[in-house]
Amino acid sequence: MSQSLSSIARFSASDLFKGKGQPGGRVAPFVAILLAVTVLASAANLLLPESSPFYVSTYTITLLGKYLSYAMLALAVDVIWGYCGILSLGHGAFFALGGYAMGMYLMRQIGDRGVYGHPELPDFMVFLDWSELPWYWLGMDQFWFAMLMVLAVPGLLAYIFGWLAFRSRVTGVYLSIMTQALTYALLLAFFRNEMGFGGNNGLTDFKDILGFDLQSDTTRVALFAITALMLALTFITSHWIMQSRLGKVVVAIRDGEARARFLGYRTDNFKVWLFVYSAMIAAIAGALYVPQVGIINPGEFSPINSIEIVIWVAVGGRGTLIGAIVGALLVNYAKTRFTAIMPDGWLFALGALFVLVTLFLPKGLVGVYDQLKAHFAQPQSKSDESSTPHQESAKEASV
Amino acid sequence: MISINNVNQLYGGTQILWDLNLEIEAGSCTCIMGRNGVGKTTLLKCLMGLLPISNGEILLDGEPLHSRNAEFRAPAGIGYVPQGRDIFPMLTVEENLRIGLPVRKSRTGDSTGEIPEKIFELFPVLKEMLHRRGGDLSGGQQQQLAIGRALVLEPRVLILDEPNEGIQPNIVKQIGDVILKLNEEEGLTVILVEQKLGFARRVGKEFRLMEKGRVVASDKMANLNDELIRQYLAV
Amino acid sequence: ADTIKVGVLHSLSGTMAISETTLKDTVLMMVEEQNKKGGLLGKQLEAVVVDPASNWPLFAEKARELLTKDKVDVIFGGWTSVSRKSVLPVIEELNGLMFYPVQYEGEESSKNVFYTGAAPNQQAIPAVDYLMNELGVERWVLAGTDYVYPRTTNKILEAYLKAKGVADSDIMINYTPFGHSDWQSIVSDVKKFGSKGKKTAVVSTINGDANVPFYKELGNQGISSEDIPVVAFSVGEEELSGIDTKPLVGHLAAWNYFQSVDSEANEAFITNWKAFIGNPKRVTNDPMEATYIGFNMWTQAVKKAGTTDVDAVEQAMIGQKSPNLTGGVAVMNKNHHLSKPVLIGEIQDDGQFEVVWETEGVVAGDAWSDFLPGSKDLISDWTSPIKCGNYNTVTRTCSGQNF
Amino acid sequence: MSALENLTAEGKELLRRDQVWPFLMPKQQAVDVSHQVILYVEGLNLSFDGFKALNDLNLYINDGELRCLIGANGAGKTTLMDVITGKTQCDSGTVYFGQNHNLLERSEPEIAELGIGRKFQKPTVFEAHTVFDNLELSLKTNKGVMPTLLARLTPTQLDRIDQVLEIIGLKEQRFMLAGALSHGQKQWLEIGMLLVSEPRLLLIDEPVAGMTAQETERTAELLTSLAGEHTVIVVEHDMEFVRSIARTVTVLHQGSVLAEGTMDQVQNNKDVIEVYLGEEA
Amino acid sequence: MLPLFRTMLDGNLYFIKANRQVISVTKAESGKAFANVFTGEPLPEFTKKQIKKIRVNNRLRGYLRDAIARIQLSSSDPAAREKAVRNLLSDLDPSTIEAIQSARVNESNTAVQEMMDLALAMHKLTNAALAVDQLEAIEALSGSLESEVRNLLARVSESENYEPAVNKAAASALVKIQDKVEFYAFIDQLFFGLSLGSVLLLAAIGLAITFGVMGVINMAHGEMIMLGAYTTYVVQLMLPNHIEYSLWLAIPLAFIVSGLMGVLIERGVIRFLHGRPLETLLATFGISLILQQLVRTIFSPLNRQVASPEWMSGSIEINPVLSLTLNRLYILAFALLVFFLLQLILKKTSLGLNVRAVSQNRNMARAMGVRSDWVDAMTFGLGSGIAGIAGVALSQLTNVGPNLGQAYIIDSFMVVVFGGVGNLLGTLVAAFSLGIANKFLEPVTGAVLASILVLVFIILFIQKRPKGLFPQKGRAAE
């Protein structure tokens, strides 16, 4: 009986300090670090004079904000890929749609301050000779409505796509390539000026959000802090979901979908649900990203972008939420640094990073610690023979 | 013929085989028995080079085998029928059998490039199913295919891991006959993992009992008594 | 600071690297030469190169990095319009100074940007005039890549052609995606469109990568420049260096500069360039000239202002004159656009252009097109008393300034 | 005042953690076994690229019965189970669960929900989960998305899992990853998964393959004890095992029933001897 | 006169500043060759300063061509004569007609005769006074597909200068011609579709092996194509005087270069990733970045110029409205050839069987004596080598630059998946059906929308057939 009691304790997911066994299981310390850094960086930007050695420049703040949005995006991909084995090569689409919804709101906030001074139409519509706002732009001047759309549009798209695909049992690479086709089609569509989203130039030249000047330091810090909070929130929620029985079912679907069905789980429902959840996280990330970088354009739909997200997750360590976040932060930081330090050769460095991580850190950066431990315990295990059954079955499940 | 000396094996952190020693005589038919999970399959995989051993040695005719690639086993004359059959599921029955032809050619000089008729005589069902995908076959049919596939190699040593799992009784008997025949008439060395006592007694000449990754008893099959069975095979 | 920092914001990787890398090298060459001449205001120039990697948000981020971290005094950069649109808010917020050296669709004038490439009236309109008057073209194919520059240019041209009495049925407009590589159907359509007995020409705003397969298909389907000439606005010497030009001889391009133009300044520039890049076969092109002019004007303006302070330099820039490479003089106008000559060149089989026509004198760049209803009332004037990039001459107001 | 109390009481009722909300409860119709038959299989046909795997197959299973299904390799036993559990669509025929559930119209999860559980010929467990989690996921609970998200293990369920762990002898391996189990252990785990899900009808494909004699005996005991409360269909080639549990045996051959009866009847049937058992079995 | 016009048309006509004498200046192996325009006699060298080019523009070229055509009417080559007449169709002034009429008398070649009759009939239609003559002319014109004829008939059918009967006859002749034209337009579109399909096939077929059969998510596939294209460039750079044969040399070389690179990648990276196919995505993506930047560093970021051999340029003209471009035709044939050769290799050698066995169960294959390492390296090399060959073909159609691979990678994956992973025939069918679908949509919707619609179609199609056009069937595939 005491054993069963201890089992209860073990499975009460509310205790966030638990789950140390698996890498990346530590939620509270991570969230604490994240929020502490946020508070410190924000304070250092707002309170310290620029001359102070501890001053954090606004450039750094926006950069951090961008990284954190990317981290959320990586988290979204990890939830479905790492845990459910659905490799989405089109998650950038949901990110971009969320971004566009936010962008539309910001465009409408410009009002008559555009270059043509039109009270209602964004500049690109004026110079393309549009006479009135298309119906899908209506209501986007309301913040609450725009935020609703941030969630609703990508959510709905994910729902329809997921419902179709999972019900028809489209799996593995077929699903991956279809997600890629989805984002590619959207890329081409948004390029078209007729779509009414500014074509290739996208939406830009934003002025303010909820009445706050987007270019002021306080607004930037606030956006950064909100992003950090949202990341923490989605992280905790996702962690909670993955610790619940639902999380176990999701992993079970990854490893043996047919078996799960024979146990009575309607796996397509689970997958659709998770896909929509993940798409919404991506959309929120996109919505937070846009005001911080100041532009949203169809480039965000490009398939290569979506592939890159997957790579952040893989670099960090898939199947661990922290891994996804760490991967996104690290790769993007590396990109920022490399493009400035070695503008002509940074692709060599980044490419080599990807190759080396795959070869030497099969479980990503987060797995380094575990791997080191295992390495010392058993020095001469060869890489192809030590593949665990987990990996073998993950192969079936996801490719 | 085959000597396994002080072999240790680990899966990740857990040790499965512990200083295992085993000697197989040429032309013998040795039956390895033991409860579930004692490491029988693991032992055979080490022998086939499919799992690395952490130390110890495996010798074939005095030559070290453990340092050679898995690919070397088949040309050296070892045929393997794994537990769970491991048929190539998307290859047809014919293709499953053809895989071994190059090795057969190098071993016997048989350059006809045809699957030996002997296989179909032993397992007529394979001929019927020749163009069906291996993965579509029923469990028992797959098992027959797996044995047939190993025999294409014209091996000197045949390793079978629970070959009767899921086989209908008359074919079990037939497999037993085949093994006996190959062993007695053609001098094929047989290593057999088997749980069913009846079959083991009928086919095996020797037995080895395993427990917790070690060989704990070995003797002629005739000497496998109730005491040993209770000690090592009963639950 | 003991140096004056020059930021270089051109993509060195990704899709735009093909075009932009050259401009990075041009700036580096100009910096080197200036330093040989003793630098500026007694200080050496220092180039700070970053790679925005053909990624538009990254342009904004890198611009911010250049301005706040590296504290550059000026930025030379951008190629696509979207990259410029992306950096624009950052430059304006941080009051930076940028030179944009590529022909573009116009409809913009920022206090912090100087546009040294052609506006539509400095490239598209003269080219159409040439085709109409010199070649007698009556039917028009406006083919472009589907993005803002071609769309806007074609919109302007459409209005212009109609104003000249061209019928709707004599205009065919076609858009293709970036990097479009299968031109069979479109070229065949053009061929059909051109077989109606009236002289037909193609006005091409097809962008970079799509041009090679386009011209190859033209050649293979046997459309020669006498049958249906193509006049391009985005094909220069650099693009031609990647194409086998034999089948293209006689097709046209409109630019403000061609390498083949005979002038002493040009000869010197070409020699320097080949020496700098270490390749006697490298070519020069129009955006390089635009960079050259922009850079020279900036150094003059800095000297005149005696400081690199952005506001002072900005005012000093207006009215600057600098020799261009075609033998004339470029003038920076109040609207931050240049006055330049317009040249029409025919492609030769050595990958060079031969000038077949040029404007008399220079044409002043027009930030706001006179052929678009939304902008015909707008002007840009960065001198007092207007001091505004988009002044509406009817309502006498100015909108959309970020400062 | 009392209205408020009522409201809080209702609220409390609404928030009770040991119950799911009524509207989330699965709408389940009881299985109608008034004719004592729980499974009707009639006129089943199925062919793969011209090969008839099931050929006008008729089979009736009584409620609470333990039925052994034997037959040559490739006779169609596994395929029959595939059809019953919704994995494979048949060409023609009917399959009813009780008198009121047409199984051919239902998906795998729905069939599982009706109370039909299955053990596969090749053991299939969730390899990345622990033994314990495998059992937890198999519990008979509401398998909807939301209920699963909010699910907590109740003490009863925990006891049940412990009990089953005891039965299948994997108590010590409870926190081991299922992927690391040996073949035989996986067999047991899969049986355990079947047990915790408490199905009405169990379809068990070759449970004792790879088990030692003693384990085989234990399995036999287990299956016998299940019969009555549950209905069990067992496929096995181990005749000793079949003899030890069998009441009624059905022999399949080439997709249809060749013989049916007690073990003795079947064993002496000449056809069965010829195609299946062999001379001296 | 002809040599003068020719020289002028080719832009080789110069004049000597000093004495205003015209000369011809052509490129020769060492610098330039100077010659007398009329006799072709070589002249001594002049410096750049001494001579000046005589400018020709498009309009002048038009005149020159007309003039040359008229001179060519008396050429000894019938094809040249026919072409000359055709060139004159667009501009039939009285003097031209006279020239044609006199040439007609002595013409013996039927094709040229027909063409001349056509010209005369056109003249007759516009100039004859009597309706009967006009009707006769229309009769003579009614089968022709020449665009000048169609334009003329269209004008006549609407013109008030003709009697209504003539209007009607012209209109009905036009309708008949139009029907024919539409039929040929359909053939044309089909050809476009097939040729786009062949490009997709070439791009995808290597991936069908590395990804479809081996299961490596090979993001560097595009770069293998790119390497093949650059190989062609280097071959032409090395042998500038043998452009005609350069492709024949480039094909095996590209196979070797890309194939070796493939083997290198397999041995260096992929083989450590067995059983972890998703990680191959990460590693090969890294490799693709490195390879792109490598060619940027070695060959500069600019596009490289790859010439088309003479025999691949131009088109064969079936009739005035249908001509098939030669390069596309060759590439179509080449793609099919590569496909069938590959099928042969996979069917007839043990490699095909072994690679499938290895990809399905590596350990068991090894236990059967299959040298899995060798098989992997060879297969990956084969797939990459074929991508390299595709690069040679693509160098004839599109840019040879660092982004070449990126342009094809997505399409390639789409084709392989749409056809059904692991099924080579599926790849073939998928490539051609996507190509044809695209080309039939394009005229209706425009290129951008056509691409979008094809993508949406693929997405919806996969719902119906979740494993592609030719799915792998059976128990094991589940």
Ligand SMILES: Nc1ncnc2c1ncn2[C@@H]1O[C@H](COP(=O)(O)OP(=O)(O)OP(=O)(O)O)[C@@H](O)[C@H]1O
């Ligand atoms: N991939 C693996 N990773 C970790 N442990 C494993 C793995 N495969 C097997 N084991 C462990 O190794 C031990 C021996 O397994 P093995 O398969 O050799 O047993 P066996 O004697 O063949 O049993 P059975 O009779 O059930 O087939 C088992 O306890 C099992 O838990």
Ligand SMILES: Nc1ncnc2c1ncn2[C@@H]1O[C@H](COP(=O)(O)OP(=O)(O)OP(=O)(O)O)[C@@H](O)[C@H]1O
């Ligand atoms: N998807 C399929 N495609 C083609 N043939 C199939 C397929 N599934 C099953 N078969 C064939 O149907 C027949 C019946 O197979 P099934 O697995 O039901 O046999 P079984 O009675 O379970 O045999 P065993 O006792 O050997 O497991 C076999 O001959 C098999 O080859």
Ligand SMILES: NC(N)=O
């Ligand atoms: N400005 C351009 N060419 O995009």
Ligand SMILES: [Mg+2]
């Ligand atoms: Mg075993």
Ligand SMILES: [Mg+2]
């Ligand atoms: Mg079966």
